[in-house]
Amino acid sequence: MQFLLLASAFVVATCGLIYELIAGTLASYLLGDSVTQFSTIIGVYLFSMGIGAYLSRFFNRNLIRVFIQVEFLIGIIGGSLGAVLFLLFPWIEHFRVALYALVSIVGIFVGLEIPLLLRILQDRFEFKELVSKVLTFDYIGALVASLLFPLVLVPQIGLIRTGFLFGAFNVFVALLSLYIFKKELKWVVSLKVTGFFCLTALIAGFFLSEKITSYAEQSQYPSRIIYSKSTPYQRIVVTENHQDYRLFLNSNLQFSSKDEYRYHEALVHPAVSGVKSPCHALVLGGGDGMAVRELLKWESIEKITLVDLDPEMTQLFSSKNILRELNQNALLSPKLQIINADAFTWLKSNQSSFDIVVLDFPDPSNYSLSKLFTTSFFKILYERLTPGGAIAIQCTSPLVARKSFWCIDATLKSVGFMTTPYHAYVPSFGEWGFIIASHQPFQIVKPFCPNLRFVSEKSFASMLQFPDDMSSIPVKINTLNNHCLVQYFESEWSEYSH
């Protein structure tokens, strides 16, 4: 029996260190900067153990029962620590708070263990021997944990499973103590039931942990992920839900196949209808091929140049069946030339001129995107546009990001463009804004394409009206050396999402 009790000390110590390692590894993995994460986790954990040790003096009766209950709690909380942190990460803003709170809780309970155990055993051993034996097993446990963790557990079992496994060990120790001391305990049945309940939960967790990990990524997206890839530029994710295909770049929705026709028709057709006989079109961004699909509906357009930064994007949308169906094989058209380059530097060094230019960039949420909405960039565009030509620009939501929208408008005007702002409703996006920029005042000069589902001369006329809550307001001009658009955009969208 003595041996069993000392074995418990060993197991308990191993489990305690494992939880600390799990928290440290996961924090480094999720937050980066492993040195800081490990040192702070270790510090908080050890300190909490101290608190636990201190608190142990307040338990004076039913020590065995308390010990068993503490083991249950450690088993459940410690065992699921990894999984819980992993699941919480995408959801909560103050992840560190949750992290340190959980680590402290586990630490406090682990700190209670050894003092309690010592006191339970104090009548069964001589004091000298007791301290020496318990602490020896305690430290051996620590050594075993620190070797097993990196060499066997993480590579073979995985981080989250390891948690559940060692949680189960804690519960097992509790059940063992229950068995050894059953004569000295009251309410044995209720403890037994709790124990088996905990054990089942942890075993279930162990077997479901794969699902949990994939759910953590999946949970950022409302529907099934059918394609995902991290390229050097971005993370591309395509999801499917009842025939609704959605494209996300860095978790930002780019389109939903249910209503993207509204967006792309509104983006492309009004501008083309304002140019007499456009011949050469340029699409910047828009590697999904949807804007190209719309341009191809115009017979007069003989040549389209598509410049997208990310080769993986254009590759994906010209090869994957479902996606090719969506853009109707636009990226395979013989009229199209695909160039994978940075739009700014490409445009700066390329001297050709274009009758139609479509800017289909993601929203200006950072400096590298905002530069594509600056005076410097628009000045180059002004030079590359043929005299009767038009530029169509996606300009984020004038309702949510009113300043951002009008900032783009003001920036275009400041380099000499005439602008025609308009907006359309795209259910998956909300109220969306576009601007046509041209050298001369813009006018529709020819009928819209037949067979369009959304835009027409009539509906376009209504898109030009801006109700009061999104009408023009005074804003600064976006330049390479102020990037005020990023500030507008960040503050407006963060306000909206809160």
Next chain:
Amino acid sequence: MKLGAAGMASSAWGGCFSSPKPIPGKILGASVKVGHLLRSGSFPIPEEIGEKSVVIVGGGIAGLSAGWKLQKAGFTDFTLLELENEVGGNSQSGGNDYSAYPWGAHYLPIPNPESAYVRELLEDLHLIEGYDSNHLPIYDEYSLCHPPQDRLFIHGRWQDGIEPKSSLSAEDKLQFERFWKIVDRFKKAKGSDGKRAFAIPLVLSSRDQRFLALDKMSAAQFLSAEQLNSKYLIWYLNYCCKDDYGATIETVSAWAAIHYFASRIGVGANAGPQSVLTWPEGNGHLVEALRAKISPHIHTGSLVYSIDSQPDFSHVDFFDLATQRSFRIRAQNVIFAAPRFIAQQTIPKLPRIQGGKYSPWMIANITLKQLPAEIMDSFSWDNVIYESESLGYVVATHQRLDRLLRGTVLTYYCPLVDPDISKSRKMLLERTHEEWVDLILKDLQRPHPSIRQYIENIDLWRWGHGMIIPTPGYIWGETQQDRLRTFQKIHFAHSDMSGISIFEEAQYHGVQAAESILRNLKTTHHTQNAYEFPI
């Protein structure tokens, strides 16, 4: 190779522990050998190669600017002699596959209205594109520093801007406020002579004793008299003095320290008072533009070792490092645009004046291979580390417009500020590449624990006499007039003349020297006898 504990831990936890290979790189720097050659004085007998109206000695910003002004006036009978193989002096630059990068000066602040020559140059180079309706210059957007401009690593995290903001007590904040109020007062202050208290170039500053008295005390004395002692404020002011003068507030005069803050009032139509002009190669950009305008007149690898000055001409003797031959030019005028201590060595007849002190600097260009996007996107142009020995680093690729997938270069600045300058200079020269790399890594691993694994190469540049230090009494003391005075036909032009080492001062003195010669030439019209330069 020793490794900082932090670096070790991070790579161990990263799971890819491998014993670190030493980081390769070279030590470069203004040729120490050439300096010794100059002092030894043993050169072949010079061959006479004819006459020149103007010989410019030194191809730093001052010398190049003198050439620019002469050339602009349609005057061609001049030669510029530079001892190094490249012109530029303290504004030199280098480059590799990833980017061009500076070896010294890396930015130009928006010039003040009174800095007329700087504005004229920027107009010539189309860096000022025009003026708006309020007569404010419109600057070339590509050259204005793009945001985020600067940040500070303090108490374990980055903050925007270099002035410390986090964990300041109410008293610290109050002291910063008081300091900025003082600066503001000096910004607006005018002396009894109606001039601004602190102007650029500094010769345009007021001579009112009220202000000049500040040059008699150190910046530290001024601060303690004002009862400014917040540790954050003191750190910040030390940082600024080290940045501009390579010395601490104990060494620098109060006048110079205040000049740093109170002199700059330049704005543009599209540039605020904090804006600066910068390029991947730093002020090497301006060097190249100037060089291109006068390249036929430039002779590099030419060490001027003796100038025999007569009342109406000088014999300029120089040693051509490539051919190992000496030549003599009879120069009607000389613009001496090399540092002042070189003038004392090369012009025997020049009356001795008390020389200035120069701060030693170590610059490292750190080449990084492709970085994780999180690090790359978080860089500001200027990145400073609180309480570091160094001034932090600037990112050479900051002004690039394409999404960067390749590596980058960080230019790391470290003035050696020990009050015992000869000790600092000795340390600068004695430390090995490995020792420097060790120190740099320890410093950079504080904000970037994993940086080592991305470093491909670290080249170092040692500036033994990097910058003149405006010690108390140097700028407005007794030698001030002597420094500026023309000696016979030798005009002096170098930032040393001001006592403040910045682009504007160097350029001002270069242009001034050229203009005064042009004025003289107009009155005493010389026939220009053209000749072939034999080397």
